[in-house]
Every structure is written in structure tokens, then in C-alpha cells.
Amino acid sequence: MTTVITRMTEVxxxxxxxxxxxxEPLTDAITTAVNFVVxxxxxxxxxxxxxxxxxxxxxxxxxxxxxSKLVTTNKAVALSAANxxxxxTDQLLDRKSGPVRTKAAA
Numbered sequence: 001m002t003t004v005i006t007r008m009t010e011v012x013x014x015x016x017x018x019x020x021x022x023x024e025p026l027t028d029a030i031t032t033a034v035n036f037v038v039x040x041x042x043x044x045x046x047x048x049x050x051x052x053x054x055x056x057x058x059x060x061x062x063x064x065x066x067x068s069k070l071v072t073t074n075k076a077v078a079l080s081a082a083n084x085x086x087x088x089t090d091q092l093l094d095r096k097s098g099p100v101r102t103k104a105a106a
Contacts, residue, residue, distance in 0.1 A: 037044070047053065054062070082089070090096065
């Protein structure tokens with residue numbers, strides 16, 4: 001790995017670590033708030049047409065699936081563009097390059 005990619009990876013790992021560090025305090029705060037509400041309002045009325053709404057977990061799972069597909073598709077498009085530009089980028093970066101491979105040639 002190059003020094004640039006190594007540094008990028010370190011920063012990315014720090015971002016993931018920071019996001020993970022919020023998990024426990026956030027969950028504890030929500031648990032405390034929910035317990036307070038449930039204790040003082042034991043009969044919380046259901047939202048009208050509640051059966052038609054997805055649960056928060058359903059929404060999160062759906063959006064995570066979409067995000068995963070989006071990242072995969074975006075990566076494929078970006079790699080295709082990088083492959084098409086490779087003869088030029090290899091010259092600019094002083095790398096050896098082979099001929100451009102297109103889908104028709106592959």
C-alpha cells in the first residue's frame with residue numbers, strides 16, 4: 001500500500017471507531033428515556049393506521065440494503081472509469097500499462 005492509502009485507511013478507521021463509540025451512550029440514553037415514558041404513561045395510544053407503517057428496524061434494514069447496493073454499483077462504475085483512464089494515469093503515475101480492455105474485447 002502507498003503512504004497515501006495507508007493514511008486514508010487510518011483516518012477511515014478513526015471515523016468508524018468514533019461512530020462505534022456513540023453506540024453504547026446512545027442506546028443507554030434511549031433506554032432511559034423510553035423507560036421514563038413507559039413508567040409515567042403506561043397506556044400509550046397506537047398511531048392511527050399503525051399497521052401500515054414499517055417498524056424502525058424495517059426502515060433501517062431497507063436503507064442499509066439500498067446503501068450496500070449503491071456502494072457496490074458506484075464502485076463498479078468508478079472502476080470502469082478508472083480502467084478506461086488507466087493508460088493515461090499509468091503514464092502520469094510512472095507505471096507500466098497494458099492495452100485498455102473494453103467489455104467487447106473481454
